[in-house]
Amino acid sequence: xxxxxxxxxxxxxxxxxxxxxxxxxxxxxxxxxxxxxxxxxxxxxxxxxxxxxxxxxxxxxxxxxxxxxxxxxxxxxxxxxxxxxxxxxxxxxxxxxxxxxxxxxxxxxxxxxxxxxxxxxxxxxxxxxxxxxxxxxxxxxxxxxxxxxxxxxxxxxxxxxxxxxxxxxxxxxxxxxxxxxxxxxxxxxxxxxxxxxxxxxxxxxxxxxxxxxxxxxxxxxxxxxxxxxxxxxxxxxxxxxxxxxxxxxxxxxxxxxxxxxxxxxxxxxxxxxxxxxxxxxxxxxxxxxxxxxxxxxxxxxxxxxxxxxxxxxxxxxxxxxxxxxxxxxxxxxxxxxxxxxxxxxxxxxxxxxxxxxxxxxxxxxxxxxxxxxxxxx
Amino acid sequence: xxxxxxxxxxxxxxxxxxxxxxxxxxxxxxxxxxxxxxxxxxxxxxxxxxxxxxxxxxxxxxxxxxxxxxxxxxxxxxxxxxxxxxxxxxxxxxxxxxxxxxxxxxxxxxxxxxxxxxxxxxxxxxxxxxxxxxxxxxxxxxxxxxxxxxxxxxxxxxxxxxxxxxxxxxxxxxxxxxxxxxxxxxxxxxxxxxxxxxxxxxxxxxxxxxxxxxxxxxxxxxxxxxxxxxxxxxxxxxxxxxxxxxxxxxxxxxxxxxxxxxxxxxxxxxxxxxxxxxxxxxxxxxxxxxxxxxxxxxxxxxxxxxxxxxxxxxxxxxxxxxxxxxxxxxxxxxxxxxxxxxxxxxxxxxxxxxxxxxxxxxxxxxxxxxxxxxxxxxxxxxxxxxxxxxxxxxxxxxxxxxxxxxxxxxxxxxxxxxxxxxxxxxxxxxxxxxxxxxxxxxxxxxxxxxxxxxxxxxxxxxxxxxxxxx
Numbered sequence: 001x002x003x004x005x006x007x008x009x010x011x012x013x014x015x016x017x018x019x020x021x022x023x024x025x026x027x028x029x030x031x032x033x034x035x036x037x038x039x040x041x042x043x044x045x046x047x048x049x050x051x052x053x054x055x056x057x058x059x060x061x062x063x064x065x066x067x068x069x070x071x072x073x074x075x076x077x078x079x080x081x082x083x084x085x086x087x088x089x090x091x092x093x094x095x096x097x098x099x100x101x102x103x104x105x106x107x108x109x110x111x112x113x114x115x116x117x118x119x120x121x122x123x124x125x126x127x128x129x130x131x132x133x134x135x136x137x138x139x140x141x142x143x144x145x146x147x148x149x150x151x152x153x154x155x156x157x158x159x160x161x162x163x164x165x166x167x168x169x170x171x172x173x174x175x176x177x178x179x180x181x182x183x184x185x186x187x188x189x190x191x192x193x194x195x196x197x198x199x200x201x202x203x204x205x206x207x208x209x210x211x212x213x214x215x216x217x218x219x220x221x222x223x224x225x226x227x228x229x230x231x232x233x234x235x236x237x238x239x240x241x242x243x244x245x246x247x248x249x250x251x252x253x254x255x256x257x258x259x260x261x262x263x264x265x266x267x268x269x270x271x272x273x274x275x276x277x278x279x280x281x282x283x284x285x286x287x288x289x290x291x292x293x294x295x296x297x298x299x300x301x302x303x304x305x306x307x308x309x310x311x312x313x314x315x316x317x318x319x320x321x322x323x324x325x326x327x328x329x330x331x332x333x334x335x336x337x338x339x340x341x342x343x344x345x346x347x348x349x350x351x352x353x354x355x356x357x358x359x360x361x362x363x364x365x366x367x368x369x370x371x372x373x374x375x376x377x
Numbered sequence: 378x379x380x381x382x383x384x385x386x387x388x389x390x391x392x393x394x395x396x397x398x399x400x401x402x403x404x405x406x407x408x409x410x411x412x413x414x415x416x417x418x419x420x421x422x423x424x425x426x427x428x429x430x431x432x433x434x435x436x437x438x439x440x441x442x443x444x445x446x447x448x449x450x451x452x453x454x455x456x457x458x459x460x461x462x463x464x465x466x467x468x469x470x471x472x473x474x475x476x477x478x479x480x481x482x483x484x485x486x487x488x489x490x491x492x493x494x495x496x497x498x499x500x501x502x503x504x505x506x507x508x509x510x511x512x513x514x515x516x517x518x519x520x521x522x523x524x525x526x527x528x529x530x531x532x533x534x535x536x537x538x539x540x541x542x543x544x545x546x547x548x549x550x551x552x553x554x555x556x557x558x559x560x561x562x563x564x565x566x567x568x569x570x571x572x573x574x575x576x577x578x579x580x581x582x583x584x585x586x587x588x589x590x591x592x593x594x595x596x597x598x599x600x601x602x603x604x605x606x607x608x609x610x611x612x613x614x615x616x617x618x619x620x621x622x623x624x625x626x627x628x629x630x631x632x633x634x635x636x637x638x639x640x641x642x643x644x645x646x647x648x649x650x651x652x653x654x655x656x657x658x659x660x661x662x663x664x665x666x667x668x669x670x671x672x673x674x675x676x677x678x679x680x681x682x683x684x685x686x687x688x689x690x691x692x693x694x695x696x697x698x699x700x701x702x703x704x705x706x707x708x709x710x711x712x713x714x715x716x717x718x719x720x721x722x723x724x725x726x727x728x729x730x731x732x733x734x735x736x737x738x739x740x741x742x743x744x745x746x747x748x749x750x751x752x753x754x755x756x757x758x759x760x761x762x763x764x765x766x767x768x769x770x771x772x773x774x775x776x777x778x779x780x781x782x783x784x785x786x787x788x789x790x791x792x793x794x795x796x797x798x799x800x801x802x803x804x805x806x807x808x809x810x811x812x813x814x815x816x817x818x819x820x821x822x823x824x825x826x827x828x829x830x831x832x833x834x835x836x837x838x839x840x841x842x843x844x845x846x847x
Contacts (some may be wrong), residue, residue, distance in 0.1 A: 095592045130703060134710045141711045144631075144670030145677060155640070276564060294391075298384055 172209060175202070179211040384683065391431060397427055398437035399477050405444035415452060420459045422555050427464050432473060439465065439479035445596040447486035453494055462501040469506045474515040481510055481521030485528050492532035499509035499529065500562035504543035511548040516557045523552055523560070526566035534574035541571065550585045553594070557757060562602045565591065569609035576616035583613060583623060592617060607647035615654040621662060625655060630665070634674040645678055649689035656693050667704060672697060672711045679716045685734060688729055691720060695736030702743035709740060709747065714754045721759050731773040734760060738780025745789045752793035757784065761797055761805065781805055788812060 011361065019029075122129065183189030191203035344350070404410040419441075426438035442461060446453040465480050472480075484503055488495040498504075510522035517689050526545050530537040540546075552564035568587055572579040587609075610629070614621040619683055629651075636648035652671055656663045666672065672694070679690040688789045698705040717740075720733040737760070741751035751757075763769055764777040785808040788794065794809050801809060 130706070133703070134706060137672075138710050139708045140668070140670045141673030144634060144673050146632060148674060148677070151635055152638045294388065298387070 171205065173212075175205045175209040176212040179206060179209060182206045386621065391434075394397050395431065395434050395437070396430065398423070398434050398441060402437050402441035402444065405448075408448065411448050411452070414445065415455075420455050420461070424461055424464065427461065432476065436475045436479050439476060439483055440585065443482035443486050443753055446483060447489075450490040450494075453487045453490050456483075457494060457497050462487075462503060463496065466503050466506040470509050474513065474518050474664065475512060476774045477785045478511050478515075478521045478824050481518065481525050485521065485525035488525060488528040489531075490747070492536065495529045495532050499539045504529075504539060504545075508545055509541050510549065511545060511552065516555060517766060518561050519552050520557075520563050523549055523563045523567045527563065527570050530567065531570045534578065537571050537574050537578050537671060539600045541578060541615045546571065546581055546585045546587075548557060548586050550590065553590045555585070557699065558599050558602060562599075562605050563592065565594070565602065565605035565609050569605060569612050572609065573615075574611040576620065579613045579616050579620055588613065588623060592624075592629050593626055594631075595629060595632050595636065599646055600639065603636060603639065603644045604647050607633075607644065607651050611647065611651040611654045614651065616687075618658045618662075621655045622846070623659050624801070625662065625665065630669045630671070634669075634671060637674045637678040642682065645682060646689060647688045649675060649678055649686075649693060653693040653696060655687045659695040660704065663697045663700050663704050666693075666697065667707045672708055672713065676713050676716055679720065679839075684724075685726065685729065687720060687724075687733055689768075691717065691729065691732045691736050694820070695732065697740045698736065699739040702747065705740050705743050714751060714756065716741065716756055717728045718754055718756050718759065721756070721763065727773045730763060730769075731776045734763065734773070734777045734780045738776070738783045741780075742783035742787060745787050748784050748788035749790040749793075751784055752788050752790050757781065757788075757793060758796055760784075764805070765802065778804070782808055785809060785812060789816065791816060 039277065181189050181191065183192040183199075188194055189203060189206070191200040193200075384564075401414065401423065404414055404421075406463050407705075421692075423438045423442055426434055428441075429435050429438070442456060446456045461483075465483060469477060470482055484498055486824065488498050507522045507525055511526075513519060523545075526549070527539050530540045530587075538601055546568075549564045549567055553561055553568070555561065555564075561731055568582055572582045584803075591606050591610055597603060597606075610624055614624040633648055633651060636644050637652075637788060639645055652666060652675060656666050675690045675693050679687050679694075682690075694708055694717065698708045714737070717733050717737050719833070724733070737751060737756055741748045741756075760777050760781050764781060769777070782805075785794075785805070789812065790836055791813065794812060797805070797809055
């Protein structure tokens, strides 16, 4: 029995197993599908839940924030209003001040503009003063031109006068030279032709002029032969050549006065320099004396040059001994210490000649007494 | 007997020497015989005669050497090379005045040729000797010495400085005060040569007190003296404002104007030069000249002269007008423009024309009024002709163009500009058109004309002018 039941059970179970096994394939798939559906469902729900929660939380936070923002705005509004109201006054004052300043500047510019224009036109670039100045300049120019014109005219006149005078002088000189052409009573001169009504002006000039005397030898001034004339003067210095004449009827003055002629002669005595100074070596007499000068140069009397000091010769003048008197050991004594050679060996007697007469005392002193300057007395 | 014969030989020798020296001196005075003398070796033969015993031979030898050196540079160099200078000056202080004069003549004849020869003279120590000559009493010696100084100082500043260092300037100022006219002339000319090189040298001359004496000599009737004095004063005044003021303080002003009317041309020229040197420094000095009537005198002087004598006068007007517009107006009022215009037309020399063009430019450049006066005098066509002319020099063309430019930029007097429109080259035309375009009352015919011109010249300037006028 048990075995049959077991067998039936086994057979049922075998059939169930086969049926399960058939469904197994589909079961897997079913299982999978169901799980998938559940999973998806779960995910969907999860997401929906998250969404709802998010939304809600966001609303809560937004409400909080909105509240905060409103508060912040309120605070800031009140604070800023307060600050601005505090500084408003200052701003207004400042703006007002600036506006006033601008206005004043404008007005000051206007005043300065007018003043400067006036000042410049009146004092610096004064048009009328410039005009006056230019007029003054032109008047001054006229004046200067006039003066200069006068000056040139004066100079020209001066020159013309000089020319005329020169010509006049020449004419007069010619007339004086040709005085012999003057007409006499018998013979009319060449300038006084009888056919003329009145004589020629030259004739009148001849009548007026003095005849020319013989030309004196031109007085050769002592300085005429110099290479360069005496500085500015054309004539030599005016040495007085003739005495001034006193008036003839002059009464002799009372008192211890010398004869005036004598005094004048003494006073105006001409300078008489030495011959050497009076004439130069280039004048004619000077040249004539040239040979004597050369002679003098060649044959001076006094050969010694001028010695500056009296004892000059003592140091520099040395007596040069003659060749005859010098021997080996210097100058011999002959001629200076004694004038007579003495040879005692040749003496017959052993004494020198004796003088018969006593020597003259004065002659004994010769060569023995000296003056203070070393000269032999 | 033999003594006399010996002496006779010496006498003959001396006579021969003397005759030789005299003859050479006479021949040296004639230019045709100098070449023969040179080839005969005359310089070496004259050298020992300079140290001869007899004074007259020394003098004649020195005179002959001076005439030889005077003739020619080569002879002067030969004289220097032959070593004559030391012998010439070694015994100078003890010599008599004729020798000193002849020695000064030699030195001057050598120094005049070139700076190197003058340097050789300075190096041989001749300056000290010349100063000794300047201290001499004889006016002829002083004249020779100062002439030599003048020729030495003429060449360059170093030589001038050497002359000043030798102490010549106070002595020269003393020479100026001497009564002899020739000495005054030479001393003035030497001072002029010294002071022309640099301000320091001029200052030295002024410090010696020269200005007062020079100013006193301006009214002197001698023409050559006046030339030198005016030249000296102008060389002093040209260097700086202070020196010019010192010269003016010496009260030259009305007196100098009489020099501008002198009959001698060079006196006029030097007088105008002096005024120019004073006028060019500052407006105040120019004002002084205008106030004393100097401008009128200068204008008359320009009108009466011809040639280079006019040049300093023209430059004076230019300088005076350049300083300020009031002075320029003063020049115009003194009738300065017609003589300048005449100068431009008449003169042949380019540099005088250039100076006249420059002066007109300076007068007309200040304001419209000045430009109008210049334009009315019919100067602009002349300037344009000069600018366009092919045979004018570069300098003249540059100056004419500048003058035209300066005047045209201020000229609003349109009738004077019309004749220029036909002939002007483009560089001038732009200024003329510029002036037309600035005119608010230009007539329609003129605007057409301007347009025509602008169209031919498509450069930016004319474009700008077109834009400006429409």
